[in-house]
Amino acid sequence: MMITGVKITLVLLVTTTISSLLLGNVIAIMRVSRTRFLRVLGNLYVEIFRNIPGLFWVLFFYFVFPELLPSGLSEKLNSYLYYPVIAGILGLTVDNASYVSDILRSGRLAIPHGQREVAISTGLNRVQQWIYVLLPQIYRVTLPPLGTRMVHNFKNTSLCMAITAPELTWATQQIESLTFRGIEATTIATLFYICLAAIMVSIIILLEKYLKIDISSITHSRA
Amino acid sequence: MGLLEQFSHWNFYLLGTYPKGEIGGLALNIILAALALSLSFIFGVMLGYSRLSCRMYIKYPCVAYIEIIRATPLILLIFWFYFFLPYLVGGNISIFWSAVISLCVYAAAYQAEIVRAGILAIPRGQLEAALSTGMSRLQAMKSVILPQAFKIMIPSFMSFFVSLFKDTSVTYIIGVIELTQTGIIISQRQPDKMLSAYLSMAIGYFVICYTLSHVARRLEKKIGIYDLESYRPDACRDEYMLLPTHKTGDEEEHPSRICSPKPEFRKDL
Numbered sequence: 001m002m003i004t005g006v007k008i009t010l011v012l013l014v015t016t017t018i019s020s021l022l023l024g025n026v027i028a029i030m031r032v033s034r035t036r037f038l039r040v041l042g043n044l045y046v047e048i049f050r051n052i053p054g055l056f057w058v059l060f061f062y063f064v065f066p067e068l069l070p071s072g073l074s075e076k077l078n079s080y081l082y083y084p085v086i087a088g089i090l091g092l093t094v095d096n097a098s099y100v101s102d103i104l105r106s107g108r109l110a111i112p113h114g115q116r117e118v119a120i121s122t123g124l125n126r127v128q129q130w131i132y133v134l135l136p137q138i139y140r141v142t143l144p145p146l147g148t149r150m151v152h153n154f155k156n157t158s159l160c161m162a163i164t165a166p167e168l169t170w171a172t173q174q175i176e177s178l179t180f181r182g183i184e185a186t187t188i189a190t191l192f193y194i195c196l197a198a199i200m201v202s203i204i205i206l207l208e209k210y211l212k213i214d215i216s217s218i219t220h221s222r223a
Numbered sequence: 224m225g226l227l228e229q230f231s232h233w234n235f236y237l238l239g240t241y242p243k244g245e246i247g248g249l250a251l252n253i254i255l256a257a258l259a260l261s262l263s264f265i266f267g268v269m270l271g272y273s274r275l276s277c278r279m280y281i282k283y284p285c286v287a288y289i290e291i292i293r294a295t296p297l298i299l300l301i302f303w304f305y306f307f308l309p310y311l312v313g314g315n316i317s318i319f320w321s322a323v324i325s326l327c328v329y330a331a332a333y334q335a336e337i338v339r340a341g342i343l344a345i346p347r348g349q350l351e352a353a354l355s356t357g358m359s360r361l362q363a364m365k366s367v368i369l370p371q372a373f374k375i376m377i378p379s380f381m382s383f384f385v386s387l388f389k390d391t392s393v394t395y396i397i398g399v400i401e402l403t404q405t406g407i408i409i410s411q412r413q414p415d416k417m418l419s420a421y422l423s424m425a426i427g428y429f430v431i432c433y434t435l436s437h438v439a440r441r442l443e444k445k446i447g448i449y450d451l452e453s454y455r456p457d458a459c460r461d462e463y464m465l466l467p468t469h470k471t472g473d474e475e476e477h478p479s480r481i482c483s484p485k486p487e488f489r490k491d492l
Binding site: 047048050051052053054055056059060063064067068151155156157158159161162169172173176182183186189190193194197198 | 294390421433436
């Protein structure tokens, strides 16, 4: 039971990290775009999802979301064995993406205009500007807060126990109610969370060292 | 409309069964967050200050406490206190107090980080000046450093309060009848009005968090942290940069935190 729990937790961690990065990216680009409509839409998304707890979104996608779909589809979803996991992924992703987009947006604002002007003058189009010039710098600059956010997201995967997704915290509670060995199970789960968080932090620190560039050379460049 | 009908339950969402029974709903969320923040404040300050101590036997236990609590999910902390506090106390303890205690333990670690960041943000010269006037370290901390540091910390505390407020929703897992639990109970009694029950829940959280985070942002501008940051010595800045951040309501803070001097844009281009 614990092993499945660990597996599901890891699945949740990896999928939500990737999907919230992607979604956060899209929203961040929307929020700095020239079109007013996209900006307003992006800001609205962030305000809504950041001011309502993640637990709410997880519950929302599990209980309410299938109701909104046509009835045939919702029955199929409700009978699907792994729907709790999917609902958890959806809920955590939309919650985390708002924070990620905030971090990325502030990273974009920290990069001077000169960079974009250079990119334009070398003949890159708008998509290429983002991919080759802006995004790599944004990720370098925002790596520390982004990493903290991902560790936070990892801890939030434990919220999925509220919707009976069979992840680690849920497994400990099952063990507690079946065998009354709650202390052992909870200790192991806590140790697991601490160890994995430590591993994530050290990976981020390594990445930071690996990707380190002299930021002042960007900010003071005479572009 | 279902949502309008839900408003007839507004007293459950806001106050629970308060006049007749126990207080619950949104009021309980606010009470939980405020109690946890204020009860753990003194521990947070002590932990944050001791983490900066030069004595290893004071520093490392604090580092261990802060890092362990920060790496553990809040749900697990709540379970720990829910199941094992009765063993420790040797009697029954109400779920409300076990929720408050676990939130306190959680909040103390985060507040310690805020306090540490605030103390490090004060230029070292201040401490040196205070020491050279003949103050002891404790006096210098009490009457020179901390008053300045608290001023800087106010916005961080505000945004931490917002995130703590959101985190109180997790206590529903041990059966505290707060807003999330209320919404779930009502939606289970009327399964056909599930959407409107969840919407009213969301509105409750949104109104409080939105107002508080805007107040935090306003305060941040008013206090003007950024002027202070510009003359912080680099030694402190390096340590400050490595701080894991736990911020919610302050998006403007990141760029200035990451780049060393404020980015200068050439206006003549």
